[in-house]
Amino acid sequence: MIHKTLINDAKKVLNANFQEAGFTIPSKGLYPFQWKWDSGFIAIGLSYYNIAKAKLEVETLLNAQWNNGFIPHIIFHKENDSYFPGADFHCSELHPLSSKKHKSTGMTQPPITGFVLKEMYRIAEDKEDMLQFIQKHIDKVYENHLYFYTNRDPFNEGLMYIYHNWESGTDNSPVWDDIWKTMDPPEYAFERKDTTHVNASQRPSKREYDYYLHLIEIAKKHKYDDEKIAKISPFLVQDPLFNAMLIKSNEALIELYDLLGGEGAKKLVIQQWQQKSKKGFKKLFDAELGAYIHYDLRNKRPIRHITSSSFSPLFAGIPDVEKAKILTTTMLEKFGGEDKYLCASFDPTNDKFNPKKYWRGPVWINMNWMLYYGLKRYDYKELADRIKKDSIELIDRDGFFEYFDCRKENGEPNRTGYGGGNFSWSAALIIDLLKN
Numbered sequence: 392m393i394h395k396t397l398i399n400d401a402k403k404v405l406n407a408n409f410q411e412a413g414f415t416i417p418s419k420g421l422y423p424f425q426w427k428w429d430s431g432f433i434a435i436g437l438s439y440y441n442i443a444k445a446k447l448e449v450e451t452l453l454n455a456q457w458n459n460g461f462i463p464h465i466i467f468h469k470e471n472d473s474y475f476p477g478a479d480f481h482c483s484e485l486h487p488l489s490s491k492k493h494k495s496t497g498m499t500q501p502p503i504t505g506f507v508l509k510e511m512y513r514i515a516e517d518k519e520d521m522l523q524f525i526q527k528h529i530d531k532v533y534e535n536h537l538y539f540y541t542n543r544d545p546f547n548e549g550l551m552y553i554y555h556n557w558e559s560g561t562d563n564s565p566v567w568d569d570i571w572k573t574m575d576p577p578e579y580a581f582e583r584k585d586t587t588h589v590n591a592s593q594r595p596s597k598r599e600y601d602y603y604l605h606l607i608e609i610a611k612k613h614k615y616d617d618e619k620i621a622k623i624s625p626f627l628v629q630d631p632l633f634n635a636m637l638i639k640s641n642e643a644l645i646e647l648y649d650l651l652g653g654e655g656a657k658k659l660v661i662q663q664w665q666q667k668s669k670k671g672f673k674k675l676f677d678a679e680l681g682a683y684i685h686y687d688l689r690n691k692r693p694i695r696h697i698t699s700s701s702f703s704p705l706f707a708g709i710p711d712v713e714k715a716k717i718l719t720t721t722m723l724e725k726f727g728g729e730d731k732y733l734c735a736s737f738d739p740t741n742d743k744f745n746p747k748k749y750w751r752g753p754v755w756i757n758m759n760w761m762l763y764y765g766l767k768r769y770d771y772k773e774l775a776d777r778i779k780k781d782s783i784e785l786i787d788r789d790g791f792f793e794y795f796d797c798r799k800e801n802g803e804p805n806r807t808g809y810g811g812g813n814f815s816w817s818a819a820l821i822i823d824l825l826k827n
Contacts, residue, residue, distance in 0.1 A: 394825045397787060401818035402440060404791050405433065408815045409444060412468045413451040418793060418811025421588040423474050425466040427452060427500040428560055429816050431507040432757055436819025438514040439826055445511055446524050453531045455495055458488040460538030463495035464557060475581060481607065486615040497615035498555045501633045502539065505532050505640025509647055526651050533644060533657055539637060540664055542617040549667030550629040550674065551637060552688055554620045555606045559630045561736065561750040563595040565743035566685050566696050573690060574625050576605030593747055593809045631675050631683040632700035634668065639707035641665045672709050681721035697725055697738040699758040705765030715769040732781040734762055735797040746796045747809055753794035756782055760820040779824050791817045
């Protein structure tokens with residue numbers, strides 16, 4: 392009965408957040424626009440009960456694609472002054488190939504759209520209809536991957552760079568702290584909008600926002616030119632989560648092109664990308680830490696912190712059996728104490744860990760969803776089931792929030808989750824976990 396109630400409640404969240412323009416906002420008030428990876432995860436949940444909305448979610452996202460294949464991380468479908476920085480700050484029109492139909496940011500997010508299409512096919516009851524939809528849109532996803540391999544891999548390693556922490560999806564992770572120490576941006580005058588919706592203690596600081604805005608100003612100065620950004624941006628990072636999602640989506644595109652028949656030339660190109668990227672991933676494995684880590688390209692040094700992103704390569708089938716065992720051992724030793732829910736977004740044994748603050752420690756359902764399927768892929772069924780159970784328990788008790796305290800007892804008598812309430816991807820992905 393609990394599962395049926397949760398699924399019905401999750402549907403209510405998604406339906407309430409769906410917009411007439413054909414997309415779902417992540418959370419009312421806090422996030423009033425369309426976010427790239429949110430839309431992908433949302434489409435997976437929608438596919439279980441409203442395939443038309445799921446298809447519209449993806450179609451609306453792809454309609455904002457730039458002429459060079461780039462897909463922005465936020466699409467500003469309408470004016471809304473409840474979010475900063477908005478369209479007028481980002482000025483996506485500075486790039487000559489940006490969308491003429493939609494204002495957006497000039498940065499992207501983890502490339503999940505390829506594997507989202509495959510998940511939609513898996514879930515859809517009418518496979519023929521879904522294949523027709525995929526056939527109509529798959530080349531746009533291919534062009535997005537072509538953009539990455541053409542523009543974001545300056546050293547031809549098969550590993551894409553991100554030039555802003557927001558591109559990682561893990562916005563204020565402690566991973567970035569050492570990079571901020573290399574920068575001294577001005578103090579910008581602006582009005583925070585997020586802290587009017589959420590307690591400031593759960594959000595990035597004002598000074599952190601100065602770094603974020605400074606990186607955007609640098610990109611704007613060079614009209615979002617990737618080659619120039621790669622040369623001068625003080626933030627240039629190879630992120631294991633971002634690159635694992637690209638590899639997972641490459642894998643999905645190969646399988647989908649097979650299902651569609653034809654397009655052998657594109658499939659061959661993707662296979663070549665895949666070989667190069669998987670080989671390049673060896674650079675990101677830290678044997679001493681027993682985990683995949685980020686690499687700071689600008690300062691030519693590894694960033695030696697363990698995060699939930701460190702385990703995301705399991706989802707893409709990147710590690711061999713031996714490395715997969717090392718990863719699960721690290722996860723259990725660092726993140727898996729009996730007093731904790733899996734899986735915290737940052738190493739709970741590190742003194743930078745904060746269980747309430749955005750990506751500095753809380754549990755995120757989208758990461759747990761990927762880790763669940765990644766662990767199943769390597770036959771770690773017991774650990775996968777624990778992550779699934781923990782995810783369901785957190786939402787059932789704390790609500791459909793954006794992120795959650797990983798501590799089973801946190802001293803709060805009226806405990807809830809943190810960040811945005813009625814959060815769309817938490818609702819969407821719990822539907823998938825409960826239906827699976």
